[in-house]
Amino acid sequence: MPCSAVHDRSHRFTTRNDTLYATALVWPKDGTLTVRLLAATSVALLSIFGAVHAADAEASRPNILFIVVDDQSPFDLKIYNPESTLQTPNIDRLAADGMVFDAAYHMGAWTGGVCTPSRHMIMSGRTVWHIPNKPGRVNNPHITNPKLVPPDLAEYTMPAVFNRAGYATMRTCKRGNSYEAANELFTVRNDATRRGGADETGSAWHGEQVLDYLDERASTKGTNPFLIYFGFSHPHDTRDGKPELLAKYGAANHADKQSLPSANAKQPALPANYLPAHPFDNTHMGVRDEVNVSGVWKNRDERTIRNELGREFACSENIDIQIGRVLEKLEAMGEFDNTYIFFTADHGMAIGRHGLQGKQNFYEHTWRIPFVAKGPGIKAGSRTTGNIYLLDVLPTLCDLTGTQAPVTSEGISIRPVLEGKQQTVRDVLYGVYCGGAKPGMRCVRKGDWKLIKYDSSRDGVHESQLFNLADNPHEFIQQHHDPKLKPLVGASPTKDQTNLAADPRFADKLVEMEALLLSEMRRLDDPYRLWDQPDDGLEPPNLRAPPARNKKKAKRNKRRRPPT
């Protein structure tokens, strides 16, 4: 870990010009007058040439529009699930003009608010055990280790890097469960949590912030390339859709815990891997998202799940409408062709799949994320595997714009994939969730094979699931074979479409995947080990909040308990 660079404050950037920054780095602290004059002359000359160079570069450096929605399974979208009734013509258009990723993931979370680490990874390009938490929280025990979690990491995050590179940076998104120290560095920031069912209180508000920003840019004839972080607060619950869109999907903003929502033929069908309950304790069955989402609570009946999916679709189509308004604006301004546009989510979502409701699991509907990229050099209508994480976004944006990635970034630029030179950037993918009982859930994927493990030392949970995703893309388990489910979901899993962990035919594969998981846990500084792994001499992590200076904040956080 190149921490010397992280902690060397002389590396602070004092200007937006890269050339000047390079000069500032070699400025002699105790040089002679001659050296100082030479250096000053160099600065002057470099300023002139730098300005000329910068003017050329500004004309060609691409813009970035990074669109991130809150809580969305890829399988909501037609581009991943042709049977879905969700209409998103603008996202479909981005896909038709660009590239769709079939293996994009988030690396996981050590807290129930999965959004928080996910958004730290997006902003910093760092892996899940190497990122900070909200001030005063110690869910990741490494946050007190400056070698693993640089204390000044915010200075190396997306807005900081692109401010220094001369980009105009703007952000709109929800507030809370995010990376505040990075978010506040965007030059223009209009954040608010908008999950209402009207334009002013919902997704249209986020759209307006971007449109206003682009209007301002047009009126002031801004020429710096821009980086716009276009975040939404939906379709995260509470999924209060606009009346006309709710009607389209047959849904209602159900708020009465004592009754079930009405059935309606226009509601989305139950997902193929729907279950009325998850068959075992997955280490955090009592997390807020599994028991206390308004409109769902602990219910998993057909009416509740189909209504909630209808609400999810109503909110998602509204997001698509806002994306369309911004794309239209970019076209009108002549900025569309020179802008890289990304569409993704901070993580996926269950909503009835596998009997689960929330984002705290590792089935594909929740571990995977939608990921679409469109821009110069990306082949229209292309599709790839990718094997990417959200933490690859920052180094990718740097690579695409000729900007040096920060030394703290651990992600891999996916530019070679975007340019069609490679299908993937890595072979093995790892995921962690330990927001509930410890050590929690772990998973690893390589090729078509995927292993998920569940370990609660507190409750004695020891479960393993082995799937072949090519043969069993819905990750059907034994409970999906219940004949009573067929009339509900229409799916008839074949005999081998099930959890293969106990199948002797795949014993060698299980051993191989177990070894891969352990190797990834060691490589990524996972501080836990599972019941059937060597303990590697690790002590149980200390999750107590350090020093008194954080007491007030910790107390305040505890009192407020913001929604996930």
Ligand SMILES: [Ca+2]
């Ligand atoms: Ca989220």
